[in-house]
Amino acid sequence: MDRQTLLAAIKERMPEKRYLHTIGVMETAIRLAEKYQEDPKKAEIAAILHDIAKYADVEWMKKVVIEQQLDPRLLDWDAEILHGPIGAWIAETEFHIDDESILNAIRYHTTGRADMTTFEKIIFVADMIEPNRKFHGVEKLRADANINLDDAFRACITHTLSFLVSSQQAIYPVSIECYNFLMREE
Ligand code: DGI
Ligand code: FE
Numbered sequence: 669m670d671r672q673t674l675l676a677a678i679k680e681r682m683p684e685k686r687y688l689h690t691i692g693v694m695e696t697a698i699r700l701a702e703k704y705q706e707d708p709k710k711a712e713i714a715a716i717l718h719d720i721a722k723y724a725d726v727e728w729m730k731k732v733v734i735e736q737q738l739d740p741r742l743l744d745w746d747a748e749i750l751h752g753p754i755g756a757w758i759a760e761t762e763f764h765i766d767d768e769s770i771l772n773a774i775r776y777h778t779t780g781r782a783d784m785t786t787f788e789k790i791i792f793v794a795d796m797i798e799p800n801r802k803f804h805g806v807e808k809l810r811a812d813a814n815i816n817l818d819d820a821f822r823a824c825i826t827h828t829l830s831f832l833v834s835s836q837q838a839i840y841p842v843s844i845e846c847y848n849f850l851m852r853e854e
């Protein structure tokens with residue numbers, strides 16, 4: 669599916685602000701894919717579809733979790749955690765994406781997971797540093813991403829988990845697995 673078709677399909681499912689975020693992720697992901705020798709066309713598709721489920725109905729998403737036998741732990745969480753795995757399912761069933769690397773990049777774009785691939789890290793980091801993101805520390809993450817993807821990814825995960833702890837939010841177990849994996853790497 670080409671860029672314009674995919675963009676038209678997602679545009680009607682999200683507010684303008686989220687659409688502009690998606691364009692930013694797309695441009696950033698393509699640039700990082702070129703820099704770190706991954707397929708920019710695949711990065712484009714994963715980026716365009718990554719937040720497709722962000723505004724989907726939570727009860728509907730939980731129904732999909734049950735019917736598709738996704739991780740049952742998802743049932744205890746809201747759209748912020750559900751939209752990754754459900755986004756991957758929509759990409760597969762509705763957009764006929766069969767490339768597992770694209771589906772996994774969408775699936776784990778919010779939480780990360782243990783032993784992320786380079787391609788998954790690109791989508792994760794692009795989501796966090798795209799030009800419309802404005803949070804304290806984002807410039808440093810952007811600079812890191814231009815130097816070393818692994819270091820940038822580690823800094824992104826640390827930033828997200830620190831934020832969740834400091835605002836006393838629950839942490840999804842897969843996010844913890846991602847963090848622990850990084851801390852145990854040499
Ligand atoms: O969908 P986006 O806003 O572009 O970004 P995202 O999918 O990376 O993150 C969505 C939200 O989920 C963001 O506010 C951070 C939050 N989040 C990430 N990991 C966890 C989490 N929230 C909880 N409660 N637990 C997590 O482990
Ligand atoms: Fe997201």
Ligand code: FE
Pocket residue numbers: 777778792795796
């Ligand atoms: Fe993210």
Ligand code: FE
Pocket residue numbers: 689693718719795
């Ligand atoms: Fe996003």
